[in-house]
């Protein structure tokens with residue numbers, strides 16, 4: 284049995300960030316992942332400029348394409364191209380990004396073990412945790428961080444409420460060995476309202492385009508593969524050429540949920556921190572990994588009796604944006620036409636969208652700055668949700 288001060292389960296962006304930051308505060312940290320690295324994960328790999336700014340190092344090494352604009356389409360609306368004239372999103376492949384982030388954690392002193400699936404966790408009477416892996420190895424630590432993603436086991440073992448799996452997405456890669464088409468250079472294509480509760484996307488990478496569709500699980504889920512094929516065909520491409528087609532849940536936070544108790548905390552997708560409007564989750568994964576590190580260190584040093592500071596930090600820094608995003612998502616999907624028109628034609632709305640992506644202002648700050656929307660978003664979202672539930676059934 285090996286002993287550490289902290290064990291982080293899951294080496295996605297959330298886990299590698301938390302492990303790195305806790306280790307850099309002087310603690311012994313074990314980072315475990317069930318997959319053999321480098322590993323891929325169903326994801327568009329879009330890292331917003333807002334997210335990239337959270338890393339204390341440059342991620343250029345794993346960036347395959349820089350996005351500065353968007354081609355926005357929607358049913359019954361024209362196709363409009365908008366430019367930000369500045370980077371919005373860095374396109375990466377998760378296989379490379381996550382391995383790169385793990386290396387940064389190892390440089391900070393983290394011990395990393397891949398191909399190490401966690402099968403059982405027990406909490407001892409002294410408050411420490413025993414973590415047993417599939418290969419029989421057992422490790423102990425006083426602090427345990429659950430970063431094991433959408434279908435994670437840490438929360439389940441320790442009695443946390445599971446996030447809502449309200450949305451789901453499917454993606455695959457189309458090879459363009461001679462380079463991606465010129466019209467997609469520096470741009471993403473977003474087909475808004477393609478599916479109830481979601482959209483379709485084209486993300487340009489180095490030698491391929493990532494094609495994806497997502498939406499509410501109960502309506503979009505059964506139709507995802509057909510929708511992905513039809514979406515691919517709509518660009519004149521053959522869906523049979525899609526490589527590595529994979530889908531995954533997009534876990535969303537339940538209101539008022541508790542994400543830490545004693546020496547354990549859930550971060551990233553394991554905590555349900557996916558942005559409800561965009562389906563983007565890497566930013567909150569990294570932000571939650573950062574947010575947990577100081578409370579974990581204080582707990583390990585005996586300064587605090589638990590990691591409650593993490594919940595407070597999330598409520599201050601991450602959750603207000605998710606709540607605002609959820610409100611906007613509800614209203615958008617109930618009344619898509621004016622939103623699509625505004626995204627395509629209003630300079631103010633386009634600048635606000637760019638601000639949310641590139642980091643000037645989060646959703647909450649944008650909503651607050653609009654004045655009337657700040658007061659009406661919550662009741663409007665309630666009505667909007669009722670409308671979409673009446674139309675598509677309960678989520």
Ligand SMILES: Cc1cc2nc3c(=O)[nH]c(=O)nc-3n(C[C@H](O)[C@H](O)[C@H](O)COP(=O)(O)OP(=O)(O)OC[C@H]3O[C@@H](n4cnc5c(N)ncnc54)[C@H](O)[C@@H]3O)c2cc1C
Nearest residue numbers: 293295296297317326327328329401431432551552564565
């Ligand atoms: C189709 C799709 C497209 C997406 N596109 C984007 C996008 O372009 N941009 C964006 O920001 N977000 C996107 N997201 C969301 C994003 O992928 C997630 O929010 C993000 O990966 C969350 O990071 P994480 O570190 O919390 O979890 P993950 O990245 O899921 O990492 C969890 C890790 O835990 C490991 N693990 C699981 N169980 C165990 C176990 N029992 N023992 C040990 N290890 C375990 C897994 O192997 C995995 O490596 C997309 C999601 C989907 C489904």
